[in-house]
Amino acid sequence: MQNRIRAVVFGVGTMNSIATRLLLEKDVDIVGALARSDEKVGKDLGIVAGLDRQLGILIERDARALFERTKPDIAVIAVNSYLEDAQDQLMACAEHGVNVVTLSEEALFPWKTSPKITAEIDALAKKTGATITGTGHQDTYWVNIVAMMMGSCHRIDSVNGTVSWNVDDYGPEVVSLQQVGTTPEQFGEWLASASRPPTFGRNVVDALVADVGLTVVTQTTETRPDIAARPIRSRSTGVEYSPGTVIGFTDVDQVVTEEGITITYQMSGRVYDPHEYDVNEWEINGEPDFSLSNGKVPTQISTCAHLVNRIPDVINAEPGFITIEKLPRLRFRAFPLHTYVK
C-alpha cells in the first residue's frame, strides 16, 4: 500500500483556503503551510483558511526550512500568476525534490513565454526527482476538453473559444493584475509598457497547440480593456467603480498553424455585474463541426479541485517541468488521494 500523501499548502489566500479543505477531505496529510504576510504567519492554518477549527499547523514563512524539516511529497502553490514572480518558490521546491501543483496561470505552459526560467526549473527538478506542473480549471476546460473534441474530428479549419472569469473570485492580487479601477488612459499606458504577456490566453493556446502537436506560423494577442457601463461593485476590493472605469480586460489570442488550423481564444477576466456568470463556449469548424457550452461555469472551485485531483498524476509523472499535455487524462478521485499513486 502506498503511504498517505504529505502536502505543504504554499500560500493561504482565497484559493488555497478552499484547497486546504479539499485536501483534508481527500485524506491528504497537510504537514505545513507557507504565507508571506504578518497577519498569517504564526497563525493556525485551519483558522486562516476559514475551517473554524485548528489543524495544529502553524503557518511559516521560510519554504526551504519547512521542506528541510518535513520532507513533503507535494507543495500546493496558490500565490501568483507569472513565472517570474513564482521562480523562487518553484526553485525552492525543485531544490528539495518536492513535487509541485501550482495554479500559476503562466505555469500551465511556460515554455514559450518564459523559456529560460522554465528550463532552469526543469533542469533542477530533473536532478532532484521533482515534478512541477501548472494546472487549474484551464487544464480540463480550456485545453483538454477542446483537444479531446478536436480528436473526434477528421479535419479542422478553425477552433474558436470564448471564456470568462470573475476577477472577484481570486483575491486582491488578481484584481490588481487585471488593472481593475484604472482609467482607460492608465490602461493604455500599462499595456504599451508591459514587459510580459498581459494575460494567460497565450499560455492556454500554447498548451493546446502543444497537446495537439501543431506548428505555429503566426501568433497574435490583442488586449482591450473592459469598461464599466454602470456603477459596479467589486466583492473583493469593496470598491464601487464608476462608469468609464476599467473593470478588467479581454484578450484575443490567435495562432495560425502550418497544418491549416486557426485557433482563436477570447478570454475576459473582469468584475461581474450580479447577473453575469463564467462561460466556456467552443466551436470547431471542420469535418464535422462541433460546439460545446458548459453553461454556468464554476471556475473557482474547479481550479481548486484540479489542484487536488492532479496530485497523483504529478507524483506519478517523470521529473521535470511537466506540462499537462504529458499527463494522463484527469480522473475523478473517489478514494483517498494516495490510492491513485503508483
Add this chain to the structure above:
Amino acid sequence: MQNRIRAVVFGVGTMNSIATRLLLEKDVDIVGALARSDEKVGKDLGIVAGLDRQLGILIERDARALFERTKPDIAVIAVNSYLEDAQDQLMACAEHGVNVVTLSEEALFPWKTSPKITAEIDALAKKTGATITGTGHQDTYWVNIVAMMMGSCHRIDSVNGTVSWNVDDYGPEVVSLQQVGTTPEQFGEWLASASRPPTFGRNVVDALVADVGLTVVTQTTETRPDIAARPIRSRSTGVEYSPGTVIGFTDVDQVVTEEGITITYQMSGRVYDPHEYDVNEWEINGEPDFSLSNGKVPTQISTCAHLVNRIPDVINAEPGFITIEKLPRLRFRAFPLHTYVK
C-alpha cells in the same frame, strides 16, 4: 519511420462508405474490403462506397482468405451492433492477429453484457498479438468527455446524460433493430421476450463506470417506445409511418454505486422529424456542479472519424479485447495516420 498502415474495410454500408474516404484522406492503404451481399461482392470498393472512382479493390466475402493473403494491420468493422452477431468476424481477426476497430455498440464495453464471448476473443487476441477495440461517437461524447468532467469535480452525487441519435443515419439494419414500424403491442412483446439488453446505453454506462473506477450496487434499464405523434417519413426505409407507430425507442439506464454516485443515462434512437437533431447534454451534481451541451451533434460523421482516429491507439495498445478506458485520450490526427504509430 513507421510503414504506412494496411487496412481492411469490413462491411461496406453507410458508415464504412464514409470511413473508406476518411481512411484514404489520412493516407491509409486499403488492402481489401469485405461484404456479405451479392450486390456488393465482386464490385470495386470505390464504386460501392460512393467515391465515384475505382480503387482497384474488389469486395470479397471470405475474411479469413483475405487476411491470409493480405496480412493487414487493422480491420475497420462496421457491420452490426451486438457481440453475438459480431463474434465470428472478431474471431476471424483475432485468429489472424489483425487489430480491430469496430463501431459495434456492444463492443464499447462488452465485459458485463457478453462476458463469455468477450473473454474468448480476448484470450485468442492475446495469443496472436491482436488488439480489439469498440469505438465511435460514444467513445468521446458519452464516456470520455463525461469522465473528464467528473475528473474536475471534488465530490459527485449524480451524473445525468441525455442523448439522442437519428436511426436514419445508420442504414436499414439499425432501423430494424430499433423496432421502427412496429405497433406498440409488437414492441411490448419484443421487449418482454428480448434475450439481450435491448440497447447500448448499458454498455455506455458500463464503460463510464469502468473508466472512473466505481463499483456498481444496483443497475436498472427501462425501455419505452417512441411513438409517432404525426406522420413521419424515414429517409432510410422510404416509408412514411402513421401516428401511433413505433419510430424507435428510449432507454434509461441507471447505476447506483458504492461510492454514492448515481449515473442516469437516457438515450433515444428514433426516426426524426425534420426539425430535430442529435443532442448530447450532461449534468453533474456535486462540488461543484457542471453541465455540458454539444448543441447540434454530428453523431454519424463523428463515429466514422473515431473509427479512423483511434487506429494508431489500437495498434499501439497491448493485445487483447482492449476497451476505451485503457486507451490514451484521443488526439487529432493532423498528419498521415501511420506517423502516430509507435
